[in-house]
Amino acid sequence: MSSKGLIKRSEDFSKWYNELVSKADLAEHSDVRGCMIIKPYGYAIWEKIKDQLDQMFKETGHQNAYFPLFIPKSYLSKEANHVDGFAKECAVVTHYRLKNAEDGSGVVVDPDAKLDEELIVRPTSETIIWNTYKKWIQSYRDLPILVNQWANVVRWEMRTRLFLRTSEFLWQEGHTAHSTKIEAVEETEKMLNVYAQFLEQFMAIPVIKGVKTENERFAGAEETYCIEALMQDGKALQAGTSHFLGQNFAKAFDVTFADKNGIQNHVWATSWGVSTRLMGALIMTHSDDKGLVLPPKLAPLQVVIVPIYKNSTQLEEISNYVNELKQELLKMGVSVKFDNDDNKKPGWKFAEYEMKGVPLRIAIGPRDMENKTVELSRRDNFNKTTISQNGLASKISNLLIQIQNDLLDHANSFLNENTYFASTIEEMNKILNSKGGFVEAFWNGESKTEQKIKELTKATIRCIPLEESNTGKCIFTGQANSKKVLFARAY
RNA sequence: CGGGGUGUAGCGUAGCCCGGUUAUCGCGCCUCGUUUGGGACGAGGAGGUCGCAAGUUCGAAUCUUGCCACCCCGACCA
Structure with missing residues (x-):
């Protein structure tokens, strides 16, 4: 149950986000630092995301499996870059039993129950999965392995935001094994495209596809592909990643296969994931000062019908029709709720469903009953029309498709209008300090340069876009033949 | 993890500096009635370990110390 209004986005975007998450009933903080409780309404949206992605994974030949939450500490250290990347944020299980404190003050860890080998709570599952794949793979006939898992992972974060960065989060992680490099790279790109397609077609979020620079690459990957989205406050959000892992994990875990000639080779790997962070992307792409705005394809409730009446006879007439x-x-597959709660006035209901982002609202009163009409109101642009009851269901169904398309168009325009080009650091800062956005610029490919630019602008290279582009003079060093990359301040 | 801020009923808050009956107000909640085309109105009612724990004191929401959580800014990261 949410109380009135939100702070305006223009006043305090960050506060707006927090209030929206709370008032739209999406999630709340738990008593454990950095952890969130995803409430039923928020989880219903996540389930929509999950179900659709799951279907898309299966259509591309993947199967689901489940690997354990706990990973022996020794596994993590087998791949050098991987452990460097994750060691600082791992939760560690050291004991397996509690006992009553001798002074009666409660339970304490039983020092006699210390684990011989400590377990880490998975921050990601590459290590335990590759330790397993070693047993599954002997010959090229066992390949490829195309497995995905839906799971929770834990990364001990210093600074958290609901959905955007929490210590525990939900995600899916695909882990595939291939006999050739080409096939593994193809898989990496294929899944990146699945993500991009999902974001555009279902979440109505346009994304830029690209690869990460060495600095931003996943720990243990040869190449990290990513999709980057632009939020309404002009900050970029990494919405999904797909990694070409080369033979790094195969070598670390000694996973080899016999090829057709009987020669032993190391297996090629990929991994790819999206998380509950997508919820944050969804919120910050479409929502407005009245609350959440949901694309119809992800809305748990697509249509709400609010009756307006003066007495029970009128309500009954309306109910019969509704x-x-x-x-x-x-x-027709449209999810719909008739809210005939007599304790709430229509105005209250209007505001409430706006906060929750229900795409389409129908109001029906005695006037409508008399004229055989209803009032249709769109959440995305607040357009209200009074239309005939004739053929209403199919009109609604079409309108939902229209809303879905309009949201994507709108987000596309925003992305285009907020993508700039800068040829000097001053220009870049000017753009970033006024309204933010993506800034295209040339970069000489050196990490040192990237680091310097970051210090001067607080912007990072979000990606090197996959689209072919021309070369030019590096924004920092002036070096010729530099490639065009995308900068932004990011979440 | 550093710097700053906050924590009082489901939510938002007054009181705190300067300790002293029964902790303020609004929203929400429950009951009854009247209402219902953009967050209704009246009457009555319920709801509190003042974040947690020690300490100072005759007496602590108020002072001291420690801890926990959240928010903002950094460093780090999806």
């Missing part, structure tokens, strides 16, 4: 309409809509 129940028929509801059946028709449900048959």
Whole structure:
């Protein structure tokens, strides 16, 4: 149950985000630092995301499996870069038993129950999975392995935000094994495209596809592909990553296969993931000062019907009509709720469903019953129209498609309008300090240069876009033949 | 993990500096009635370990210390 209004985005975007997450009933903080409770309404959206992605993974030949939460500490250290990247943020299990304190003050860790080998709570599962794949793979006939898992992972974060960065989060992680480098790279790119397609077609979020620089690469990867989205406050958000892992994990875990000639080779690997962070992307892409805005394809509730009446006779008449309409809509696969709660006035309901981002609202009163009309109101642009009850269900169904498309168009325009080019550091700072956005610029490919630019602008290279682009003079060193990359301040 | 801020009923808050009956107000909640085309109104009612723990004191929401959580800014990261 949410109380009135949100702070305006223009006043305090960060506060707006926090209030929205809370008032739209998406999530709340738990008593454990950095951990979140995803509430039923928020989880319903995540389930939509999950179900659709799961279907897309299966359509591309993947199967789900489940690997354990706990990973022996020794596994993590087998791949040098990997351990460097994750060691600082791992939760560690050291004991397996509690006992009553002798002074009666409660339970304490039983010092006699110390684990011989400590377990880490997975920050990601490459190590335990590759330790397993070693047993699964003997010959090229065992390849490829195309496995995904839906899981929770823990990374001990210093600074957290609901959905955007929490110590525990939900995600999926795909882990594949291939006999050739080409096939593994293809898989990495294929899954990046699946993500991009999902974000655009279902979340109505346009993304830039690219690869990360060495600095930003996943710990243990040869190449990290990513999709980057632009939020309404002009900051970039990494929405998904797909890694070409080369033979790094195969070598670390000694995973080899016999090829057709009987020669032993190391296996080629990929991994790819998206997380509950997508919820943050969804919120910060479409929502407005009235609350959440959901694309119809991800809305747990697509249509809400609010009756307006003065007495029970009127309500009954309206109900009779609405129940028929509801059946028709449900048959068309449209999710719909008739909110006939007598304790809340229509105005209250309007505001409430706006906060929760229900894409389409229908209001029906005695006037409508008389004229055989209803009032349709769109959440995304607040357009209100009074239309005939004739053929209403299919009009609604079409309108939902229209809303889905309009949200993507709108987000696309925003992305285009907020992508700039800068040829000097001053220009870049000017852009970033005024409204933010993506800034294209040339970069000479050196980490040192990237670091310097970061110090001067607080912007990082979000990606080197996959699209072919021309070369030019490095924004920092002036070096010719530098490649075009995308800078932004980022979440 | 460093610097700053905050924590009082489900939510938002007054009181704290300067310790002293029964902890303020609004929203929400419950009951009854009237209402219902953009967050209704009246009457009555319930709801509190003042973040947690020690300490100072005759007496602590108020003072001291420690801890926990959240928010903002850094460093780090999806």
